[in-house]
Each structure stands twice: as structure tokens, then as C-alpha cells.
Amino acid sequence: GDSVTQMEGPVTLSEEACLTINCTYTATGYPSLFWYVQYPGEGLQLLLKATKADDKGSNKGFEATYRKETTSFHLEKGSVQVSDSAVYFCALSDLWRGGSEKLVFGKGTKLTVNP
Amino acid sequence: DSGVTQTPKHLITATGQRVTLRCSPRSGDLSVYWYQQSLDQGLQFLIQYYNGEERAKGNILERFSAQQFPDLHSELNLSSLELGDSALYFCASRGDTDTQYFGPGTRLTVL
Numbered sequence: 362g363d364s365v366t367q368m369e370g371p372v373t374l375s376e377e378a379c380l381t382i383n384c385t386y387t388a389t390g391y392p393s394l395f396w397y398v399q400y401p402g403e404g405l406q407l408l409l410k411a412t413k414a415d416d417k418g419s420n421k422g423f424e425a426t427y428r429k430e431t432t433s434f435h436l437e438k439g440s441v442q443v444s445d446s447a448v449y450f451c452a453l454s455d456l457w458r459g460g461s462e463k464l465v466f467g468k469g470t471k472l473t474v475n476p
Numbered sequence: 477d478s479g480v481t482q483t484p485k486h487l488i489t490a491t492g493q494r495v496t497l498r499c500s501p502r503s504g505d506l507s508v509y510w511y512q513q514s515l516d517q518g519l520q521f522l523i524q525y526y527n528g529e530e531r532a533k534g535n536i537l538e539r540f541s542a543q544q545f546p547d548l549h550s551e552l553n554l555s556s557l558e559l560g561d562s563a564l565y566f567c568a569s570r571g572d573t574d575t576q577y578f579g580p581g582t583r584l585t586v587l
Contacts, residue, residue, distance in 0.1 A: 395575075397578075403580060404478070404578045404579055404580040404581045405566065405578040406478070406578070407576075407577070410574075410575060412574065450519065454574060454576075462507070462509075462531070462532060463509065463521040463524065463532060463534060464509070464511075464519075464521065464568075465521075466518060467518075468518045469518065469519075
């Protein structure tokens with residue numbers, strides 16, 4: 362079945378450092394890819410998404426590019442802030458190609474940014 | 477604010493009991509999904525409803541059931557609770573796009 366693998370955390374960075382969280386996927390179809398963020402004590406919020414190869418999703422300074430050839434969707438940010446401290450989840454769904462609508466999540470990567 | 481509401485926010489109960497979790501989707505969204513988040517299993521899909529009908533099932537135990545009502549709100553019923561059922565339960569809704577919007581979750585503690 363479909364699966365998502367993301368880098369193990371936790372990740373600890375200083376403010377203004379660069380961030381990369383790796384995410385790779387396995388899917389029989391041609392899925393849409395998502396990054397969700399979970400702030401402490403809250404639910405999941407959509408951070409960004411991409412629905413086809415070479416699409417770049419971006420939001421709040423975060424970016425991720427859908428790479429079909431490497432089956433990857435790495436999350437990047439050039440300069441992190443303390444307020445970015447959260448758990449980040451990579452996910453996929455195969456809604457548009459007749460596959461499963463459910464979201465398949467990676468295990469999550471906890472990011473802590475120190476001032 | 478995603479527009480998805482869940483009640484209650486916290487629930488503490490004893491083993492063997494039965495509880496009901498409630499979810500109201502975003503206005504106009506016909507699809508409702510339930511997920512369980514636990515430390516050992518991560519985020520797992522449980523079940524999906526679309527306009528009142530069950531659409532897909534995931535790793536949902538037989539002790540768990542759900543339904544979606546004509547006003548599109550959904551309830552997840554958990555019975556014969558065990559310690560291992562302690563988790564965060566999320567509801568998500570989806571409209572015409574492929575994006576699921578999540579509620580704040582219900583934290584269930586089984587003592």
C-alpha cells in the first residue's frame with residue numbers, strides 16, 4: 362500500500378537557521394502531496410500542498426517541490442523562527458486518480474527552534 | 477480556525493465504558509474522515525463518510541463505529557474501552573478539492 366517516510370526527529374535549530382525535512386513516498390497511483398503542521402496542543406493545519414510533478418507548494422516561507430523522479434517532497438525554509446516550533450507531517454492522498462481518498466501520514470518530525 | 481469543530485475537547489473515562497465523539501464539518505463539506513493519533517501508531521485513518529454513507533474503512537476496530545447524520549455532522553462511538561484506546565481523535569472534512577481540514581481533536585484518556 363501507499364506509504365510515507367519522513368526523517369526522524371527531533372530537530373533542534375537556532376533562530377534564522379535553514380530547515381530541511383526530508384519526505385519520500387511510495388504510491389501505486391499518482392498522489393497529491395501535503396505538509397501539515399501541528400502546533401503544541403492544537404490540531405493539524407495544512408501548511409502547503411502539490412498535486413502534480415514539479416509543482417511547488419509554498420506558504421509562510423516554507424516550500425516543497427513534488428519530485429516524481431525521486432518520489433520526494435522535502436520541506437524547506439530559509440530562516441526559521443521560534444514560532445515555527447511544531448510537529449510537521451508529510452502526507453499523501455490519491456483522490457484524483459481513483460485511488461484512496463484517505464490521507465497517509467509520515468510519523469512526524471518535531472522541530473524546536475531556539476532563540 | 478479550520479471551520480471543523482469537535483466536542484468534547486477532553487474525555488476521561490474508565491475501561492469498559494462507551495463514549496461518543498462529535499464532529500461538525502465545514503459548511504458545505506460532504507466528506508468526513510476520522511483519524512486516531514497515538515504515540516506508537518502515529519496518525520491512522522479510521523473511517524470516512526460521504527453525505528451520510530460510509531465510503532471507506534481503515535484500521536477501525538470492531539468496537540468502534542461511526543455515522544454521519546442528515547445535517548452532515550458525524551459521531552464516532554467507541555465501546556468496551558481499553559487502556560490502549562487512549563489517543564487523540566481527529567475529524568477532518570473535505571469539499572470539492574483534495575484538501576482535508578482538521579478539527580482541534582478530542583483527547584481521550586482511558587483509566
